[in-house]
Amino acid sequence: MTxxxxxxxxxxxxxxxxxxxxxxxxxxxxxxxxEGKKLAYTFIYCCYDEILRAMDIVPVWxxxxxxxxxxxxxxxxxxxxxxxxxxxxxxxAYALCDIGFDAWREELGEMPEEPPWGGLVKPDMMLGSGQxxxxxxxxxxxxxxxYMPDVPVFEVGLPWIPYEQDxxxxxxxxxxxxxxxxxxxxxxxxxxxxxxxxxxxxxxxELVDLSDRTWNLVVEAYELRRATPCPMDTGDAMSTMVPLxxxxxxxxxxxxxxxxxxxxxxxxxxxxxxxxxxxxxxxWGGGLxxxxxxxxxxxxxGKGAVFPAETxxxxxxxxxxxxxxxxxxxxEHLAWRWTRYWTFWHDKARRRPCSHPDVERLIQYIEDYDxxxxxxxxxxxxxxxxxxxIWQLAQLKNIYRDIPSLVLESDIIDIGSYNEADTRSRIDxxxxxxxxxx
Amino acid sequence: xxxESGIDSHGLKLAERHYQDYTCSALESKAQGKKVxxxxxxxxxxxxxxxxxxVPIRIKSDPRQPITRADTLMETxxxxxxxxxxxxxxxxxxxxxxxxxxxxxxxxxxxxxxxxKYTLNLPYSHFxxxxxxxxxxxxxxxxxxxxxxxxxLSGFVGNDISDSSLSEAVRLYNExxxxxxxxxxxxxxxxxxISGMEISKLLIALMGLPVAQSSRLVREVISEVKQRxxxxxxxxxxxxxGAQMDDATFVDxxxxxxxxxxxxALCPGLxxxxxxxxxxxxxxxxxxxxxxxxVKCARTYEEKNGSYSDYLDQRFxxxxxxxxxxxxxxxxxxxxxxxxxxxxxxxxxRSYIEASGVPVLYLENEYSMxxxxxxxxxxQAFIEMIR
Numbered sequence: 001m002t003x004x005x006x007x008x009x010x011x012x013x014x015x016x017x018x019x020x021x022x023x024x025x026x027x028x029x030x031x032x033x034x035e036g037k038k039l040a041y042t043f044i045y046c047c048y049d050e051i052l053r054a055m056d057i058v059p060v061w062x063x064x065x066x067x068x069x070x071x072x073x074x075x076x077x078x079x080x081x082x083x084x085x086x087x088x089x090x091x092x093a094y095a096l097c098d099i100g101f102d103a104w105r106e107e108l109g110e111m112p113e114e115p116p117w118g119g120l121v122k123p124d125m126m127l128g129s130g131q132x133x134x135x136x137x138x139x140x141x142x143x144x145x146x147y148m149p150d151v152p153v154f155e156v157g158l159p160w161i162p163y164e165q166d167x168x169x170x171x172x173x174x175x176x177x178x179x180x181x182x183x184x185x186x187x188x189x190x191x192x193x194x195x196x197x198x199x200x201x202x203x204x205x206e207l208v209d210l211s212d213r214t215w216n217l218v219v220e221a222y223e224l225r226r227a228t229p230c231p232m233d234t235g236d237a238m239s240t241m242v243p244l245x246x247x248x249x250x251x252x253x254x255x256x257x258x259x260x261x262x263x264x265x266x267x268x269x270x271x272x273x274x275x276x277x278x279x280x281x282x283x284w285g286g287g288l289x290x291x292x293x294x295x296x297x298x299x300x301x302g303k304g305a306v307f308p309a310e311t312x313x314x315x316x317x318x319x320x321x322x323x324x325x326x327x328x329x330x331x332e333h334l335a336w337r338w339t340r341y342w343t344f345w346h347d348k349a350r351r352r353p354c355s356h357p358d359v360e361r362l363i364q365y366i367e368d369y370d371x372x373x374x375x376x377x378x379x380x381x382x383x384x385x386x387x388x389x390i391w392q393l394a395q396l397k398n399i400y401r402d403i404p405s406l407v408l409e410s411d412i413i414d415i416g417s418y419n420e421a422d423t424r425s426r427i428d429x430x431x432x433x434x435x436x437x438x
Numbered sequence: 439x440x441x442e443s444g445i446d447s448h449g450l451k452l453a454e455r456h457y458q459d460y461t462c463s464a465l466e467s468k469a470q471g472k473k474v475x476x477x478x479x480x481x482x483x484x485x486x487x488x489x490x491x492x493v494p495i496r497i498k499s500d501p502r503q504p505i506t507r508a509d510t511l512m513e514t515x516x517x518x519x520x521x522x523x524x525x526x527x528x529x530x531x532x533x534x535x536x537x538x539x540x541x542x543x544x545x546x547x548x549x550x551x552x553x554x555k556y557t558l559n560l561p562y563s564h565f566x567x568x569x570x571x572x573x574x575x576x577x578x579x580x581x582x583x584x585x586x587x588x589x590x591l592s593g594f595v596g597n598d599i600s601d602s603s604l605s606e607a608v609r610l611y612n613e614x615x616x617x618x619x620x621x622x623x624x625x626x627x628x629x630x631x632i633s634g635m636e637i638s639k640l641l642i643a644l645m646g647l648p649v650a651q652s653s654r655l656v657r658e659v660i661s662e663v664k665q666r667x668x669x670x671x672x673x674x675x676x677x678x679x680g681a682q683m684d685d686a687t688f689v690d691x692x693x694x695x696x697x698x699x700x701x702x703a704l705c706p707g708l709x710x711x712x713x714x715x716x717x718x719x720x721x722x723x724x725x726x727x728x729x730x731x732x733v734k735c736a737r738t739y740e741e742k743n744g745s746y747s748d749y750l751d752q753r754f755x756x757x758x759x760x761x762x763x764x765x766x767x768x769x770x771x772x773x774x775x776x777x778x779x780x781x782x783x784x785x786x787x788r789s790y791i792e793a794s795g796v797p798v799l800y801l802e803n804e805y806s807m808x809x810x811x812x813x814x815x816x817x818q819a820f821i822e823m824i825r
Contacts, residue, residue, distance in 0.1 A: 086784045088802050090515075090775040095782070130570025130739055135545045138570045141784035149746030150608055155739045157571045157579070159542075162545065162551070166564060166590040172582075179569070179579035186575070259640045308771045380515045382546035387513050391553040394511075 008235070008299050011274040012267070014260040015236035021256075022068065024241055025061075026117045031060040038195050041126040041136055041144070045315050047158050047338045048127075048187055050211055050249035050330070055191050056202040061246050062140070065101075065120045066094035070291035070321030070413025072116045078104065078415065085142070090129035092136040093381040093414045103147045108406070123196050126151055127187070131158040154190045157183045160342035163357050169343040180335035186268045188331070201330065207249040208330040213335070214254045217314040218244055221261040225308045226369050229273025229427070231264050234284040234307035235297030236274075241313035280372045282435045283365050286311055286358075286389045287377030290410045293418055296427070303431045308369040311361060312385065317344045352399060358388070359395045364405065373404035373434045379412045404437055406430040441570050449658030452635060456643035456655075457686070463647050464495040465534055473536040473595070475562070478523060479682065480710040480733060481541040482566060483584060483725050485607040488649055489599045490591040496645035497523045497532055498684040501807040512553050513652055517546035517776050518805040519682050524550070527558060537562030537594065539587075542569075544737050545568075562594045570739045572731050582724040588722065604721040610649045611715065617656040618644075618711040623661050625700045626764055632663045634678075634699025638686040641706035645684070670698075674824045675765055679703040679757065679787070680772040680778045681736075687807040692770065695818045696825070701764040703757055709734055712756065736779035754790045761796055766803035768824040770817065771800045 010016045012053040032039055033171070040052060042059045052059050069075035075093070081100035083089055101120050104112045111119035126141035141153045160167045161176055188199050225232055232240075238258060247253035250367070266272075266292065282300070284307050300307070322340040327333050345357035352360065375395075376389045393405050406426060464474045475487050480785045487494040499522025508525035513613060526532065538560050543546050548565075550792075555563045567583050569576040592598050618641070624631040640659060644652045676697040678689065682705045689699050703709050713732025718724035730738065734756050742749040751758075760766065769791050773780045788798050799820040803813060 026515075074468065086788060086800055088775060088781045090778075091778055091781045128739070132542065132548055132567075135737065135778035139736070139778055142739065143782040143785065144452075145746065152744065155571055155572075155741070157569045157576050159567055159569060159579075162565045162567060164565065164590075166562070166588060172586055175579065179575060179582075182575035182578075183571075186573070253595040354556070356556070360554075360562070370773060378513055378515065383515060383549055383776065385543070387516055387549035388553050390511065390513060391556065393552075395556060424734075 006103055008294050009301070010236050010239065012232050012236050012240075012263055014256065014263055015232070015239040017256075018239040018242050018288045021252075023092060023117060023164050024062070025242075025246060026065070026068070029058055029060050029121045030118050031382070038125070039121060039123045041123040041128055041141060043414070044245040045133070046127065046129045046156070047334055048156065048184060050204060050207040051079075051184065051188060051191070051199075052127075053207050053249040054200055055188075055195055055197060056194065057191060059246070060121060060123050062098045062120070063094045064242075064246055065116075066097040066413055067291045069097050069101075069116050070125050070415070073415060074291050075413040076415065077112075080398065085221045089414070090381060092134070092140070093379075093412050095136045095140040095143070096381075099144050099147070102144050106147045121421070122148065123151060125190075125422075128153055129154040129158050129205055130155050131139050132160055132162075135383070153195070154187060156187050158338065160339065161346075163343075163346055163349065169346050171381045173339050173343070176339050177332070177335045180338060181331055184331045186373055188408060204330045205328075208249065208333055210254055211249045212319045214248060214257060215319050217254065217257040218391065219263060219318045221257050222309070222314065223368075224261070224264040224268055227268040228281075228370065229271060229275070229278040230281065230306045230308040231267035231274070232260075232271060233274045233297070234310040234312075235294065235301070237300050237307075237310055238289050238294060238311065240359075245313060245315065270388065274306045275301045275304055275306050278306055280306070280431065280438075281370055282307050282434075283362065283369065283371045283374045284310035284312060285362055285365075285374040285376045285405070286392065287408075288312060288378070288382060288412050289377060290418055291413055291418070291421070293410065293413045296423060299427060300426060303427070304429060305434070308371070309365045309373070311358075315341075317341055354395070356392075356395060359392050359399065362392065362396055363400050366400075371403070372438065373430065375430070376405070376407045378407055380417055403432065421429050439466055439683065440540045449655060449662045450640070452655060453636075453640040453643045454648060457639040460498060460643070460646045460714050461495065461531065461534070463651065464493060467648065468534045471542040475537040475539055476527070476532050476535040476560075477539040477541075478520065478547050479541050479543040480705040481568060481729055481735065481737075482539050483587070483605060483729050484649070485715065485721070485725055486584065486588055486591055486599065489603040489607040490595050491597070492537070492591070492595065493648055495535075496684075497527060498642065498645060499523045499526060499805075501685050501805050502687060504806075504808060506757070511557055511793070513620060515776055516550060517544070517681075518774055519684065519796070520546045520792075523684075524554065524783075525762050527554070535560055537564075538545055539564050539566060541566040543735070544777070549747060551640070557700075560665065564590050568730065572740055573794045576732055577726055580730050581722055584722045584726055604725075605717075607649075608715045608717065608721050608724060610653070610744055614644075614649050614656070615711045615714055617653050617660065621660050621663070622658055622701070622708060622711070625698075627668075628675075628765065629668050629673070629699075630675075630698050630700050631666050631668055632659075633693060634689045634702075635674075635686055635693055638683070638689040638699075638739060642684055642686060645706055673698050674767045676699045676820055676821070677703070677757075677760060677764065677766040677769045677825075678731060678772055679769060681774060681777055683706065683707070683772070685807065687810065688772065688813070690804045691810055692817055692821075695814065695821050697768070697821045700766060701760045703734070703760065705735075708760060710807065750790045752785060754787055757787070758794055761791070761794060766796060768820060769798045770794055771798055774805045775802060779810055797815070
């Protein structure tokens with residue numbers, strides 16, 4: 001059951017408000033079940049948040065629920081249940097946690113005992129998304145359906161254009177966009193069948209416009225973190241990712257980032273930093289966090305180290321720089337925004353010999369945020385964001401400069417992979433290296 | 439299994455030679471001035487590579503060797519078979535390659551593509567961005583992807599790939615698949631005319647051969663095996679299911695434990711050789727159809743039609759049909775650690791097979807044959823149980 005955990009110290013009021021926001025979000029799913037609203041299991045960064053919102057479908061963010069179990073150090077019993085179903089412990093730990101929960105809930109006919117924050121509600125539908133982010137987006141809900149055979153799964157194809165030398169993104173993006181548009185239209189049709197309601201296209205346009213503005217606002221707010229001392233770091237951003245990833249297309253998300261922007265402006269003006277005596281500025285250069293070990297950020301802070309930027313969960317770029325073709329069709333707009341987001345760093349990478357979009361982004365952040373070192377986290381159960389991190393660091397050294405770096409190894413929610421003493425000892429060594437390099 | 443002597447075993451000997459000296463044919467092609475393209479997985483449309491006048495060779499791992507250099511360059515959370523391939527590549531086994539083609543098969547292939555590309559730094563590389571879905575718009579999209587691949591290969595070789603050369607490649611590969619299926623049929627008898635170990639070594643050897651040479655070898659093995667009079671004690675008939683198995687050690691282990699491996703759902707294996715490319719006016723249409731809808735791989739998402747039970751038939755019916763056709767008495771489901779596409783299939787697939795009354799042994803391991811004693815114990819116990 002729940003293990004003891006330490007309370008984290010957050011720099012901003014905005015980040016401190018997130019815990020309640022997540023609780024409300026989970027409570028909304030329970031209320032929706034009672035009120036007979038349609039609920040859909042879905043994944044973060046699925047490109048169709050606004051479509052769900054426009055159709056009044058309540059999203060159940062499956063990764064989020066597993067993350068909550070992890071943060072509360074109460075994921076183990078659900079993962080063990082998944083293992084008992086012959087699902088390998090090496091699979092995505094989020095999926096293991098939730099499928100274990102699903103199997104248990106369906107067997108009992110009610111929530112397992114004392115589930116974190118009331119539990120994961122049974123959905124009316126599950127919306128997968130076949131794309132290059134990860135295999136579980138195609139396989140997870142298909143596997144979950146084994147325990148909920150009456151719940152339909154709909155799979156949306158959302159590819160992005162790889163960075164290649166033999167062709168440019170512009171050569172192929174038309175047919176990528178065409179495909180994504182067709183897939184999203186099929187999704188709308190599926191949702192209309194499930195809800196017996198027609199899409200309100202005007203409302204969808206409004207929500208897409210709102211999320212465009214939210215994207216821009218997030219960029220503007222996060223860029224305030226360039227200041228020295230840094231007014232907010234990755235420790236907080238692992239909380240502010242909630243409205244960014246789970247609430248896109250809502251007024252609540254927009255208002256949240258407006259509030260964050262204003263708060264950061266004030267903190268910058270008052271020279272209020274995350275730590276009183278800032279010594280080292282570290283880039284969180286890749287990997288999902290260990291949700292059970294976010295207090296490691298406090299440990300860094302105790303050493304005078306802050307994280308002004310992160311690549312993780314910064315799944316937005318300024319919309320005004322994406323050069324999106326004008327379209328009155330919100331579905332087309334979503335498809336173009338998706339496509340151009342993934343190719344945003346391509347042109348910059350081409351300008352530097354042997355560069356790559358992921359490496360170019362690291363370089364840009366190092367310069368923009370005056371970075372002294374890079375930290376990455378390799379989560380053993382996730383093959384989405386973690387393969388290639390070692391290579392990115394090596395390539396960074398080859399084409400840019402040698403910069404102190406540390407790759408921590410653990411998991412997203414599988415606490416058995418975490419050793420606090422060892423982690424802290426590695427952090428100490430890293431801090432020594434940063435100190436010596438200054 | 440014992441076979442009567444006096445039979446010319448040239449084909450199987452040749453297969454053994456190509457299995458042991460896997461890259462010899464590719465090196466010969468290279469010496470003749472041809473360009474050789476390395477690839478991973480059965481989902482790379484080889485017809486296009488061959489039609490461009492290039493020689494494809496599937497990069498293979500060696501689970502009998504420890505993975506060493508790869509672990510300094512690539513995360514260890516990736517499928518061990520793919521890490522093993524990369525290890526071979528960075529140790530120089532494939533230094534002769536002119537290019538690399540990886541498909542969007544699974545995360546372990548897709549996500550480290552850049553690691554492969556930048557580390558090997560070959561003159562040519564291309565990622566075939568196959569969609570997951572099999573609906574009509576996914577099919578249309580994949581057709582476009584293949585068009586981009588065709589153009590890219592044309593740019594590399596400096597010549598357009600004509601429809602007629604593509605059609606000819608389709609014909610050659612279909613002929614090859616038909617030959618392999620004919621060979622598989624020789625395992626239906628009791629006892630099977632050819633052992634799982636022999637088939638496994640042959641199929642692995644074929645991954646390194648140009649298609650025409652491959653078909654000749656298969657035909658030779660077929661005529662050789664058909665002459666056999668096999669005299670073997672009655673042994674349990676086993677099917678192996680898994681992702682890619684590019685080494686025959688595991689099959690050998692199963693057979694040495696006292697079973698006949700009579701069929702499989704593996705690559706290389708039945709999964710890869712079951713479906714042909716339909717002959718279509720535009721050959722790319724047929725190629726797209728075969729690779730997206732024809733190859734029954736866990737990475738591809740099939741839309742559900744009918745009830746959940748119908749859906750299981752739709753996804754795993756080919757396994758049940760193979761069980762019936764080859765009179766399988768036990769199934770070994772062998773999944774590698776870190777394999778998400780196949781790993782997520784296990785509960786549904788296992789219950790589906792067991793519902794047909796056939797017992798299943800589920801094994802999960804690191805695909806290392808350095809110390810197979812644990813695997814051996816479990817396999818022996820399973821075979822004892824089904825005997």
